[in-house]
Amino acid sequence: MFSSMIIEKFQQQSTPFYHYDLGLLNKTIEHVAGLAKKYQFDIHYALKANSNEPILKLLKDAGFGADCVSGNEVKLAAKVGFDAKSILFAGVGKTDKEINIALDLDIKAFNCESVQEIEILNELAAAKNKTAEISLRINPNVDAKTHKYITTGLDENKFGINQADLAQLLQTLKQLNHIQLTGLHFHIGSQITDLNVFKGLCLRVNEISNWFKEQGINIEHLNLGGGLGIDYQQPDEHCIADFEQYFAIFDEFLERKHDQQVHFELGRSIVAQCGNLITRVVFIKNGLNTNFAIVDAGMTELMRPALYQSYHQIDNLTASTATADKDTEKVLYDVVGPICESTDCFGRAVELPESKRGDIIAIRSAGAYGEVMVSNYNLRDRNSPLYTA
Ligand SMILES: Cc1ncc(COP(=O)(O)O)c(C=O)c1O
């Protein structure tokens, strides 16, 4: 995965930092764009996964739209050059300020998640003498079979409008002259690896979309959200997610009305595998029962293991290069960061070649929900990312 030239480059940089392999990103984008064309699907990249400008530019140039979840993301998407008519704005708690930013930019649509949000949007659009296009984010109560903390489509989750409230909502919409309902939106969770889940989603969406048809409402676009999972266990073997099967499921099971556009908001599956957190061993400490490899990145740089106990493959790039041809013994390390929290651990009992102070370590599959969730807890420094082709 890493050439000796790149490892040498890492060695010379101040760590920790994020490394992005734009060659792999381009390959992924090309693959997704080809399938989207085949099936006539529209892809809106979810900026929340990674909002670095060089990455956004590649996605924009490939013709993808932007899925945003804050006023700042909307502004950034417009700044990078996404056509306003390809920008969607989602989120359960849009503030008036954020709504106004999006109204001023004339974005494509607001994905609305509550009746009160739609009423406020109507007021704010009226004040600007505009009409806001909306998609209703509906909570379909479909289990994404993923980590509890990243499940979003169950009744107990805060996201979306419950199906039971839709009839009343349609009555309310009749009074709102500055709102135009054009779409339905669904997003049931992230890192979904059981693709059968998406078949279940399609069947539920078909029922809901037929109900809207029966009410005489023309739905121009169906937005199925994102959620396609990646292989964190084998990032080299499966560096591109299973988009073929994913899109094929929607093509087979989603009932698409004549001329209806189908949108996806993919984040993780596009950018996760092209990113790695590069860090350095600061100290090796041999505890009573555990060897610790203490590195200079922590949960402040990559929060996922601390937040969801998530697995990321960890490679010692220096030691692997040095011992490439030898059958060296492996040592088990807890790879931990310097932050004052016991959850600041990237992996327990990780099998690595014997490691030493100064070795370069790569924490893999960190391109999505890595750098965007960085914090400066403990007053941490922040280094710029490194992009390679
Ligand atoms: C509304 C919405 N759309 C799209 C995404 C992107 O999801 P993923 O990164 O799993 O593709 C998310 C994140 O889970 C989301 O909340």
Ligand SMILES: N[C@@H](CCCC[NH3+])C(=O)O
């Ligand atoms: N931050 C989460 C994903 C959240 C997706 C956004 N709703 C992760 O790292 O897996």
